Amino acid sequence: MKPWLGAEEAEAAAAAVLSGWVAQGPKVAAFEDAFARRVAALHAVAVSSCTTALHVALHLLDVRPGDEVVVPSLSFIATANAVRYCGATPVFADVEVETGNLSAATVEAVLTERTRAVIVVHQAGVPADVDALRALCGPRGVTVVEDAACAAGSTYRGVPVGADAELAAWSFHPRKLITTGEGGMLTTNREQWAVRGRRLREHGMSVSAAERHSGGGAVVESYLETAFNYRMTDIQAAVGLVQLSKLDAIVRRRRELAARYHELLATVFETDGPGLRPVRDPEHGTTNYQSYWVMLPEDTSLERNDVLARLAERGVSARRGIMAAHLEPAYAGHPHGDLPVTESFTKRSLILPLYHDLTTAEQDTVVEELKAALHVPLAAR
Structure with a gap:
């Protein structure tokens, strides 16, 4: 993955520096407004990362020790960590084979009377x-929080992902489609949560630093609750505004490249028998192809890490697929049920290079080297 950055982002960052206002200020407010409009949410709260957005979301729900929050183990470890930040217990649910996502069936299997929320990852x-x-x-009084870290530009039933979310968390890390270097966003359709979320990100202050410095006169703030320092800077937001204007073009290009991968790898994809299985659009929406992952066949003798090593030797920078938190040392001994799909997914998946400036020649090289690493016969290549 390479972010699509250029002179326009550099000029926007420089302008923010030259303005003298480099901390959270007017550019952050503008970025919040623009992002909320883009994802069809009523309110957006800019924060320092998607992880902190998840933490604030759970704080708004008053998640505390003794509560349980259902999460997929098949996700970056931050999803589970945010639950621990609240002193609550992450409960790992399995995922669907087709999408790698939680489903109603996999979540229902682990719900208890202590379940306070479910974090579903797109x-x-x-x-x-x-x-x-x-x-x-809903009927159980359990709130669904959407971890949309990777989902800017994806759609669900014809509208942007997160449009109807009570709470959704987003990432602007360089591995995502649009980036601010580091940074995140919390979106919600509840005004009271947006107001409190902005307070929570800034030490619980009754009046933000930007309002104090721009309002004129003497303004003395109060600290209404114990909170956090999760602010985004105006430099980041200035870059984010430029990146957001490119989102449609980025999604369009990634879907073109993904379609070409589908075509070039068709001979080794699963059809009537075992083969590679690629990520695809589900029936209920479209993906932005933040990652183009493929799954090795169940019955293959190939080890995923051996395939990655072979690709690396040939100059192709592929990566392991999505991690499983319950298999990491940080969660050693953490109780969990059977997670067969999760464990198969994390063991057999790998992510191929996909970025805006990927050339046809580079993509051809990726495909040829992948086929060679899989020992596909010459006739199929």
Whole structure:
């Protein structure tokens, strides 16, 4: 993955520096407004990362020790960590084979009377079926929080992912489609949560630093609750505004490249028998192809790490697929049920290079070297 950055972003960052206002200020407010409009949410709260957005979301829900929050183990470890930050217990649920996402069936299997929330991840930009999860969780008083870290530009039932979310968290890390270097966003359709979220990101102050410095006169703030320092800077937001203007073009280009991968790898994809299985759009939406992952066949003798090593030797920078948190040392001994799909997914998946400036020749090289690493016969190549 390479971010699509250029002179326009550099000029925007420089302008923010030259303005003298480099901390959270007017550019952050403008970025919040623009992002909320883009994802069809009523409110957006800019923060320092998607991880901090998740933490604030759980704080807004008053998640505390003794509570449980259902999460996929198949996700970057931050999803589970945010639950621990609140002193609550992450409960790992399995995922669907087709999408790598939680489903109503996998979540229902682990719900208890202590479940306070479910964090559903739109994994690698593939939209999860959140309507089914809300139908399951709503009558139980369980809130569905959307981890949309990778999902900017993806759609669900014809609208942007996160449009109807009670709470959704987003990432602007350089591995995502649009970046501010580091940074995140929390979106919600509840005004009271947006107001408190902005307070929580800034030490619990009753009046923001930007309001104090721009309002004129003497303004003395109060600190209304114990909170955090999760602010975004105006430099980051200035870059984010430029990046957001490119989002449609980025999604369009990634979907073109993904379609070409589908075509070039068709001979080794699963059809009537075992073969590579690629990420694809689910029936209920479209993916932005934040990552182009493929799954090795169940019955293959190939080890995923051996395939990655072979590709690396040939100059192709592929990566392991999505991690499973319950298999990491940080969660050693953490109780969990059987997670067969999760464990198969993390063991057999790998991510191929996909970025805006990927050339046809580079993509051809990736495909040829992958086929060679898989020992595909020459006739199939």
